[in-house]
Amino acid sequence: MSDSSSAPADDGSSPDADADAAMSDAELAALREEVEAKYDFENFGPADMAKMTPEEWDAAFDPDSWVVGEELLDRVEQELRYRVAIREVFAVLERVTENGEPRILAYSDEGYAVVYPDGSVEGEGTVLRDVKPTVALCSMEDFEVNDAPETVRLPEPEEVAQGTGDFGNRMLQIVAFGQLLGGFALIGAWLVLPDLDSIIAPLAGLGFLVIGFFLFVVVANARLSDRFRAEEYRDRLRVMGLEGGSRPEFVPTFDGDENVASLVEAPERDALSSEG
Template sequence: MSESSDDAHAQEDTPPESEAEGATSESEDEDVQTLRRQVEEKYDFDDFGPADMAEMTAEEWDAAFDEDSWITGGELLSRVERDLRSRVANRDVFARIERSENPPRVLAYSDEGYAIVYPDGSVEGEGTVLRDVKPTVALCSMESYEVPETVPENPLPEPEAVPQGGGELGNRMLQVIAGVQLLAGLAMLAGAVFALLGAFGLGGPGTNIEFLVVGGLAFIGVSLVLFFTVANARLSDKFRAEEYRDRLRAIGLEDGERPDFVPELTDEDGRGE
């Protein structure tokens, strides 16, 4: 039998279902590529956060992240650890970060929750920390995402190192302005009193006593508002600083103890690298 005859028989033996499956596969690939372009235009992956992750659908997630190119294992844990420490140092995330080698894990916890990152990229936990860690793991799994190389070993300060409050220069400037306003108001009220008494040559026909009284009271009122604003700002800074110290103490920065709800890093589940 000739070769041309064999080819003809081979073409006849090719089931039409195979051709249909091939056409369907190509159509699905085109749909995925189209959806991937739409996702890249819709989301800013350089600033990808929990809100974006909650908004993204399952179809968009599968299209955006190629499963075969994900980073896993020890490299993923190292990237997650560095990225989280950088976010904590920048005050984007409040958590204490710990790395365990046996078993390989990254643990992030605060006084309001915890998250455990496994080498395969899965995450478990609860609270606000879990919400903050999930997008970090997703981004660190992508080769295109650049993770900071140099990060502080201890991004959280010791409780006693937290300053009482910030913005002292601004508070002093407000105090100076309030003081000038108060002096101006008192001067205008004194001028009105002298005008009524006719002292120092005041109180002539051109003297507007009502203007002096109203203006003086207005300046004094403004000064009192500014003084109250400064006092409230300092009190708020003091409360915020004390609250931050309490949160740092709650996660064990003084005694080294974790909160009771944070689990121990054991390998009871058998999940390894």
């Protein structure tokens, strides 16, 4: 009796369970399509990561299809080198070992991140914020990792110092010189020519002079700002240890650190020293 009474119950529950599972799969597929349309995973960054809800995260990153292990570290290494090359990430990259297990270390003067083979990331600061989305993307099988150049180098101080650019500064200087020349010409004509007794000429001349001096001040300030920006960047490189060969104190140590080779080259040695 007990066997016959339990059989119908089992038969009746199985279709319901299958229907619930099918409904869940359908909803997940619909949500995945919605997430793929909502976010640009080719340019996925920290801001997008912060906007995603837990449901959207689960739909976008299927844990059953995650890439892990050595393959994940290889993908993360290549993608991070590419992002450093295009100036999207500012960090030194190293392949390190901890207790015999490989890790990827990224660090700058403002933080660090350690990537583990299982996809977990630890660290602090802006580097952690920049690395997390990259690891998430590289964990997806259908994400195509960008090809990094053979040689990836951190930017030179002169590149960082570029504000309006030398061409822009020269154009401003030409305009400023023209304004000054026009101002002096109007005032000189008003003083020399007796027929030119209108007050408009000297006022216009003074206006041209003010504009010319203002533009020259803008150019001087831009050049000074570029110089300060370059020096500030050199200080950041020194804090990162690129001049002395040692990492910042807040970066953890790993096995065989003395033999670790950086995956990103530093600027030229003379770029680390101040000019003049």
